[in-house]
Structures are given as structure tokens and as C-alpha cells.
Amino acid sequence: MKYLIHVLILLVCSLSLSQTRPVASPAPEAAVKKVKGSVLVIANCAGVSVDIDGSPCGHAPVQVDELEIGRHTVKLSRENYLEQRKTVVIKAGKTTTLKVTMTEYAYLHFGNLPGISEMGLNGIKISPAPGEKITIRPGSHAVVFKNPAHQLVKQSLKLGPGESRILELDTRPKTRRSAIFKSMILPGWGQHYAGKSALSVLYPILQVGALSGVLYTINHYNNRVEEYDQSRDAYLSARDVADLESARISMFKKYDDIENAQKQCTLMIAAAAGLWIWNVLDAVIWPPAQRKILQLRPTDQSGLHPFLLPDQRTARVGLCWRF
Numbered sequence: 001m002k003y004l005i006h007v008l009i010l011l012v013c014s015l016s017l018s019q020t021r022p023v024a025s026p027a028p029e030a031a032v033k034k035v036k037g038s039v040l041v042i043a044n045c046a047g048v049s050v051d052i053d054g055s056p057c058g059h060a061p062v063q064v065d066e067l068e069i070g071r072h073t074v075k076l077s078r079e080n081y082l083e084q085r086k087t088v089v090i091k092a093g094k095t096t097t098l099k100v101t102m103t104e105y106a107y108l109h110f111g112n113l114p115g116i117s118e119m120g121l122n123g124i125k126i127s128p129a130p131g132e133k134i135t136i137r138p139g140s141h142a143v144v145f146k147n148p149a150h151q152l153v154k155q156s157l158k159l160g161p162g163e164s165r166i167l168e169l170d171t172r173p174k175t176r177r178s179a180i181f182k183s184m185i186l187p188g189w190g191q192h193y194a195g196k197s198a199l200s201v202l203y204p205i206l207q208v209g210a211l212s213g214v215l216y217t218i219n220h221y222n223n224r225v226e227e228y229d230q231s232r233d234a235y236l237s238a239r240d241v242a243d244l245e246s247a248r249i250s251m252f253k254k255y256d257d258i259e260n261a262q263k264q265c266t267l268m269i270a271a272a273a274g275l276w277i278w279n280v281l282d283a284v285i286w287p288p289a290q291r292k293i294l295q296l297r298p299t300d301q302s303g304l305h306p307f308l309l310p311d312q313r314t315a316r317v318g319l320c321w322r323f
Contacts, residue, residue: 037090038065040097043076048102051075063095074098080105080135105135106159111168119145128167138163174288180280187279194288203279210272217265224261228254 041050043060050057050064052074057064060076067090076084082103088096110128113119118127122141138161144154159165174193183190187207192200231254235247 035069035092036066037069037092038063038095039067039072039074039088039090040095041074041076042097042099044101045078045081048076048078048081048100051077060100076100076102078102082137103138104162106138106161107133107164108136108159109133109164109166111166113167113169116145116169119143176284176287179283179288183280183283187276190279190283194283194286196286199282203275203282206275207272207279210268210275213268214265214272217261217268221258221261221265224254224257228258 039052040063041057041060046059048060050060050062052064052067052072054073069090069092072088072090074086074088076086082105084100084102086098086100088098090096110130110132112130113128116128118125120126121136121143136159138159140156140158142154143157146153157167179190179194181190182193186204188200188203191203228251231247231251235244235251238244238247
């Protein structure tokens with residue numbers, strides 16, 4: 001009986017195995033390739049390293065094949081350039097083109113900064129040394145520092161991609177003579193030079209208004225003169241007593257208009273001249289104070305101004321004209 005039971009069990013197991021479906025064989029290699037794709041990475045400069053999902057893939061331009069379909073992270077990097085990270089979607093059997101514009105860092109050299117031991121750059125405290133050079137992102141940057149008079153100064157500096165500038169403290173005295181000369185050339189220019197922002201805007205506006213008034217009154221005067229000449233000619237050509245009297249009254253009225261127009265023109269000329277004179281006197285009476293501001297100048301700008309670069313042991317001297 002035991003043997004019969006064992007035989008029945010073996011028969012049931014063999015029947016169940018025979019009814020199971022066969023396992024599908026692996027797809028051929030050609031079929032696997034069809035569900036993959038490629039990406040072509042192009043950059044605007046040479047020497048850009050390309051990494052896809054953390055794996056190095058050479059330098060752009062480069063085409064990477066055999067990528068799984070779906071999203072992949074592409075990292076592009078080059079020395080002195082901002083790192084770029086892009087996401088690409090790979091499609092089966094297709095090549096996706098990725099064009100990337102690399103942006104070069106800006107270069108900031110620290111020049112002559114007398115009396116400044118610390119400053120803040122974009123909220124980060126730094127202690128620049130003369131000749132030190134740093135790389136920063138292009139764009140506007142907020143600088144906070146205390147000038148030699150211990151006054152807190154906030155400024156905004158702007159640098160473009162690949163731009164190299166020297167940051168230094170401009171402590172050159174602003175002279176009364178320069179302010180007077182600028183005010184004589186253009187009203188408000190001397191006030192702008194002296195740091196009087198409100199007057200530097202007000203004086204040009206008033207001067208333009210006064211000059212416009214002068215031109216208007218001169219044109220008005222010339223028109224009154226023409227009208228007087230016409231009325232005088234009518235008076236001289238009149239033959240009838242009534243016409244003669246009417247022409248005489250009109251002529252005298254036009255003469256009065258000329259006198260009024262002349263007075264208006266004289267007043268406007270006096271106002272324009274007085275405004276110009278007061279603009280110059282403003283520069284004479286209130287001379288500019290010494291400036292203590294940060295300034296940027298190109299590293300290749302010449303200028304009888306020594307500065308020490310990090311990779312040089314001697315100061316570099318050029319020639320520059322400033323006024």
C-alpha cells in the first residue's frame with residue numbers, strides 16, 4: 001500500500017510539471033539595443049568635461065551611446081567656468097542633442113585698500129590682501145566696508161563673464177578747481193562731481209527750462225517785430241484819413257508789444273545767466289569733500305598706479321589719465 005501511494009504522488013508531480021509553461025528565452029542583443037538611446041553634448045568652448053549620472057564621458061563635443069531610456073543628469077565642468085547641470089530625456093533609438101553655454105567666472109583683484117582690514121562680499125566677511133585675486137560669479141555683488149573714517153559704506157559692484165577688474169579704494173581728493181571747471185562747462189556736472197546728487201539733477205533741469213524760455217521769448221520778439229513792420233508799411237501806404245488813423249493806432253500797439261516781448265526776453269536771458277552763475281558759485285562756496293569709495297578698473301588699464309599681482313614679485317606700473 002505504501003508503494004502505491006508513492007507511485008501516485010510521483011505521477012501527480014510529473015503531470016503538474018508537464019503542464020507548466022516554458023520560460024521565455026532572453027531577447028537577442030539587437031532587441032536590447034533598440035530600447036536604448038544616445039545623447040550628443042555640445043558646448044560653446046573646448047575642454048569641457050562631460051559626466052553623465054556620475055560617470056565621466058570625455059570632453060564636449062561628445063556623443064554617448066547605449067543610454068537607458070528615461071531621465072539622465074549631465075554635468076559639464078571646466079576650470080574657471082561655472083559648473084552646469086542639465087537633465088536630458090533619452091528616447092528609444094533616438095539621439096538627443098544637448099547644447100550648453102558655459103559661463104566664465106569673473107576675476108577680482110584687490111589693489112590699494114588703505115585703512116580697510118575687513119569687508120563683506122555678498123554677506124561673507126573677507127580680509128583681502130593687496131594683490132590677492134579671487135574668482136566670483138558674474139553679475140552684481142554687494143560690498144560692505146568701513147572706510148578710514150569708520151563710516152559704513154555699502155556699494156554694488158558689477159562684473160561680466162571673463163571680466164578682470166582691480167578693486168581699490170579711491171581716496172584722491174576732489175578739488176574745488178575741478179568742481180568749478182565742470183560747473184562752468186555744464187551746470188550740475190560740478191555738483192555731481194562733489195556728490196550732491198539732488199543738485200546735480202536740479203541744475204540741468206532748471207538750465208534747460210531757462211534756455212527753452214530764452215528761445216521762446218526770442219522767437220516771440222521776432223514775431224512782434226514782423227507784425228510791427230507790417231503795420232508800419234500799412235500806415236505809410238494809407239491814403240484815406242480814417243485808414244491812416246487806424247494804421248497809426250495799430251502801429252503803436254505793435255510797438256508796445258515789441259517792448260513787452262523785449263522785456264520778457266531780457267528777463268529769461270538774465271534768469272538763465274543767473275542760474276549758470278549760481279551753479280558756479282555753488283561749486284566755489286561748497287567745495288567737494290575727500291572721496292572714500294571703492295572703484296573698479298580693468299586690470300589691463302594703464303595708469304601710473306602700482307599694484308602687485310599674486311603671481312608677480314614686483315609691482316606693475318602703467319600710465320592712466322584721470323580727471
